[in-house]
Amino acid sequence: MADRRNDRNKHEPWRDPNAQPYVRIENVTKRFGDFVAVNNVSLKIYKGEIFCLLGGSGCGKSTLLRMLAGFEETTGGSIYLDGQDMAGIPPYERPVNMMFQSYALFPHMTVEKNIAFGLEQEKLSRSEINSRVEEILGIVRLGEFARRKPHQLSGGQRQRVALARALVKRPKLLLLDEPLGALDKKLREHTQFELINIQEQLGVTFIVVTHDQEEAMTLASRIGVMNRGEIVQIGTPTEIYEFPATRFVADFIGSVNMFEGRLVEDLPDRVRIQSDQLGGVIYVDHGISAAPGAVVWVAIRPEKITIQRAQPADMRENCVRGVVKEIAYMGDVSVYLVKIDSGQTMRVTLPNMERLSDDERILWDETVYLTWHPGSPVVVIQ
Numbered sequence: 001m002a003d004r005r006n007d008r009n010k011h012e013p014w015r016d017p018n019a020q021p022y023v024r025i026e027n028v029t030k031r032f033g034d035f036v037a038v039n040n041v042s043l044k045i046y047k048g049e050i051f052c053l054l055g056g057s058g059c060g061k062s063t064l065l066r067m068l069a070g071f072e073e074t075t076g077g078s079i080y081l082d083g084q085d086m087a088g089i090p091p092y093e094r095p096v097n098m099m100f101q102s103y104a105l106f107p108h109m110t111v112e113k114n115i116a117f118g119l120e121q122e123k124l125s126r127s128e129i130n131s132r133v134e135e136i137l138g139i140v141r142l143g144e145f146a147r148r149k150p151h152q153l154s155g156g157q158r159q160r161v162a163l164a165r166a167l168v169k170r171p172k173l174l175l176l177d178e179p180l181g182a183l184d185k186k187l188r189e190h191t192q193f194e195l196i197n198i199q200e201q202l203g204v205t206f207i208v209v210t211h212d213q214e215e216a217m218t219l220a221s222r223i224g225v226m227n228r229g230e231i232v233q234i235g236t237p238t239e240i241y242e243f244p245a246t247r248f249v250a251d252f253i254g255s256v257n258m259f260e261g262r263l264v265e266d267l268p269d270r271v272r273i274q275s276d277q278l279g280g281v282i283y284v285d286h287g288i289s290a291a292p293g294a295v296v297w298v299a300i301r302p303e304k305i306t307i308q309r310a311q312p313a314d315m316r317e318n319c320v321r322g323v324v325k326e327i328a329y330m331g332d333v334s335v336y337l338v339k340i341d342s343g344q345t346m347r348v349t350l351p352n353m354e355r356l357s358d359d360e361r362i363l364w365d366e367t368v369y370l371t372w373h374p375g376s377p378v379v380v381i382q
Ligand code: ATP
Pocket: 032, 035, 037, 055, 056, 057, 058, 059, 060, 061, 062, 063, 064, 211
């Protein structure tokens, strides 16, 4: 998965203790009757970030976004935008714009009229409106479609009109609720990169709600993973993927093999875990801080496991035997489901770097050995 922004953009204000957040959410709660939709969430978001709120259906991410926009009142806690308390400030007076899942374009208006609409409401001069609309049409690459109506556009083009309409008002903060939900996979991927480029050009701060983890990984400077109304982890895409803090996050982001075990050795530079579920010992090359004998969970990503026919010389640690039960050819990778001796099934992903002959390729019902590097497993204690 991509963590493009993390590689490209070394500016990481959240690591600077003196940096002032642009958005500060402090202990925000939202109740609908007895139901707690957002539970005591605190979050700091900095200027120029694309911050993704990621979580499954009903976890409260849209409700949190709606409170930022002012469409929903908080039950408790505070929201500050650019240092200003938003309590009691209506949506239209906040320095925020929101782009909705359904783009809600005016069907009878041309693209340029749709984009100009918000500026006309603000009663800007005609020349100011024209120059701003032209500029934004260039940025979202819709200049040649300016005179078309929404029904004469593709889904991706309509999405860009909606984005242009939100951006033309030059909000300091743009909230996007599942902005690419209506697009097919290919267009979605393409548009994700366009969104990043537009955001970088304009320097607007984006907060994006999505349930799609690959989208969050591609877009985000940081991700806030939500579960049942709470933020369970905040981090860059790499941190969230490589160092999930809990079983929930490890399982939610990407695929993972998870084994319960007991800590038998915990030193600063190595940990050993006995796992009956795995049927063996897992050796990890860094320490964790947990009590000896503690129950822990070990997560191993499928792409970090090697699969081979030959039995390794040393099978004491980080090695299990199994039989291939399923193979799914996905083009770029193949997924192997291997039933290991303990009875559990492990998932292994192999890149299809070259076309292999049937003799070379590992096939169904073959006995194989799975191994992994001691730097690969992640140990979590909750
Ligand atoms: P999805 O991806 O499905 O849109 P979400 O994470 O955005 O999910 P929210 O829309 O924030 O979820 O809703 C969080 C919870 O709050 C849900 O269980 C929802 O049913 C509930 N909820 C949202 N709005 C209301 C409301 N006006 N009255 C009562 N319950 C609500």
